[in-house]
Amino acid sequence: MKQHMIRYTLKPDRVVENERLSRAVFDALKRQRPAGLHYATFRLGDSASFMHVVSYDDHTPLDTLTSLPEFKAFTEGVKERCVDLPQRTDLTEIGSYGFFGG
Numbered sequence: 001m002k003q004h005m006i007r008y009t010l011k012p013d014r015v016v017e018n019e020r021l022s023r024a025v026f027d028a029l030k031r032q033r034p035a036g037l038h039y040a041t042f043r044l045g046d047s048a049s050f051m052h053v054v055s056y057d058d059h060t061p062l063d064t065l066t067s068l069p070e071f072k073a074f075t076e077g078v079k080e081r082c083v084d085l086p087q088r089t090d091l092t093e094i095g096s097y098g099f100f101g102g
Helices: 012-032 069-075
Strands: 002-010 035-041 049-056 082-091
Touching: 002 012, 012 035, 012 069
Parallel strands: none
Antiparallel strands: 002 049, 002 082, 035 049
């Protein structure tokens, strides 16, 4: 299983746009229901920072999420929306309970 966290901070006037684009990704995922992909987006306490957590089962292609037109629309222009650009961190799960469907 591959797991990543992506974190970034937006310009305050771009938060609503970012949330709208994020919701479109989740709407697409709900329609397509790709197996083996686990994905969550969180707005952090300062209201302008966001964190995405993504997990792919070993048999799931890594582009299952990134190939979605809605995800491409989300990532288009992200540099212009951000104060702090997205930083990806690989995660190693030590344990979880009910988090990624497990």
